[in-house]
Amino acid sequence: MKIITLLTDFGTRDYFVGAMKGVILSINPNVNIIDISHEIEPQRIRSGAFVLENSYSYFPKGTIHVAVIDPGVGSQRRAILVQTEDYFFIAPDNGILSFILTKSKNPKVFSLEDENYFLKNPSSTFHGRDIFAPVAAHLSKGVSPSSFGKFINDPVIIESYAPQFISYGRFIGRVIHIDRFGNLITNFKAENLPKRFVLRIGDFTIDKHLKFYSQAQTDEPFSIVGSAGLLEISVFKGSAKQILGASIDQAVELQTIE
Amino acid sequence: MKIITLLTDFGTRDYFVGAMKGVILSINPNVNIIDISHEIEPQRIRSGAFVLENSYSYFPKGTIHVAVIDPGVGSQRRAILVQTEDYFFIAPDNGILSFILTKSKNPKVFSLEDENYFLKNPSSTFHGRDIFAPVAAHLSKGVSPSSFGKFINDPVIIESYAPQFISYGRFIGRVIHIDRFGNLITNFKAENLPKRFVLRIGDFTIDKHLKFYSQAQTDEPFSIVGSAGLLEISVFKGSAKQILGASIDQAVELQTIE
């Protein structure tokens, strides 16, 4: 059974997700629909991209990933289908697939244009139901990617965050995501970390670096390499977000100790 | 594989939804359970009806829709099964299926009475698990609707909201739903809108009417026909609910401009 995953900012209190699932199952009842998340903060493209980046590759080859964070719905922004060696991605062309497009070998990108694969009279406010869901369902039935529209070579790419070099041994990174536990995920990659370092965020200095959460015996903030391979700032049995008063995009300074 | 959808106000932090799914799968393991929503505001029958109304018809013919918003659980309120041309609906008889009953051709309504299709010793507080889930599962296995109880012709219907005529060209409608993005969905239908009009809600006057969200360049509130075919009041990249301080049932005045 083909798998279609859904990643949206639609929440689960409205009819949005239910309608998408109904549309998919009406076109292909033999598909396994898997929710990745519907709780992306409304219209936060980068946040959706982060969640997709850290889940898509765990799925079986051939999985169709549908990602709808779509503040530009109804405007001239394109809708795209991306085919990589292992997966398909269907999304608005607003940068949410940047990492797929930059990290995959020879991704093929198609613009979604053939209205035969859309619901009739698509609305201008809900392409999740009217365009993305039916295209995913038709694709899962074996329609070839090039049937949906023409090949394009200029999909939108948003620049990825990388920590900035400030001076010898000093870098400024950022909080790129805050998870449910209040852990602050930074853009410092595990493989680039110096052996010894200290972090500064707001008024806090963090010089405790742990390997797993329960090593912490106190409620002092510490850093840890999390499951996304990035440096996180955490508090054991507490929320670093709350205790540090942190927010997304906040600066985090890393100072190497020699 | 038969589809059973679930729509409840049970939330997802308790055992309620898990127990319902377990009951269904124990009776019919070959059924595809699809969540429409479990985040309907507790005991808000109209809100559940709105979400169901805007999602049920996207599902394949033969889908069984289970809707449990049930403040009267345990009392003498009946439980019903409604069969329409294309779907089945299972719910408490409290008006949540009003639109199905009034809009479908010759819906057949059965009272759920045969305890052989319930869990043994049903509780008086959780019929979702003890009555609605097992009935849906038995129905999905081919038990005929009339086996569950007798045909009735007086199901509860709640009056639907329609805007009220006030004076020539003036109507009072209401906010009937607020979605996750803070959009205010009113009961003004797209097909009944005059060509030119102005809206008033609280202290706000809205004379900007757009076709899609990103046409808005500012944070000024505007109206738009949403994906439910109803007039919505929105703020681009913001929450109309917050900015207008709006709430469900609030009055919205529409004044025709000639």
Added chain:
Amino acid sequence: MKIITLLTDFGTRDYFVGAMKGVILSINPNVNIIDISHEIEPQRIRSGAFVLENSYSYFPKGTIHVAVIDPGVGSQRRAILVQTEDYFFIAPDNGILSFILTKSKNPKVFSLEDENYFLKNPSSTFHGRDIFAPVAAHLSKGVSPSSFGKFINDPVIIESYAPQFISYGRFIGRVIHIDRFGNLITNFKAENLPKRFVLRIGDFTIDKHLKFYSQAQTDEPFSIVGSAGLLEISVFKGSAKQILGASIDQAVELQTIE
């Protein structure tokens, strides 16, 4: 199709649940993954145990229940697989399966040790993805429980709450869970209740005991035997939690009336 259920405190706004589902489906695409809850309060083992206790037994025999509330992830805490007559359970060895271990006939407990069944290079912060999900998937494909590691006889058991006897006819219980509707679930079991009694919680005295919610005509708090077979304190169409200012673990006194 084998069923794997998931119960976690991971929430649904991160990549955690999506990654677990992807791992499971990559190992066994023919498995039906059912969410019990991902909204357990972070790191509250007892709360997760309560939700699991009230849902697991409704599932078909052979279901694999995965429960990951795991504050000790990465430390020396063991990971276990429990086999009972009817089900399998996979969880950290931190007491979340206490009721299964104490109530089942001859449960067999295995320590998860064979790294061939884990993802390669498991992280020290996310065993849900790296250990529990792949073990569940391999088990669903027919790998025998003893293949994952050695039999152990000392799993962690947390003492269960029972009301305390204070003096003749007086007992002190507690609020062990608060559900989405704000109902306070106590640890007084239905079968042990005296015929007549009065409850005290904070400044409130509750002497109204009902059979179903809508018997209440006012917003006065009342008690009721809920669907978990425990005494609950409720307010009709309101939140007992809010109105009584109650919290988890709060004392509830029961005084028998003769």
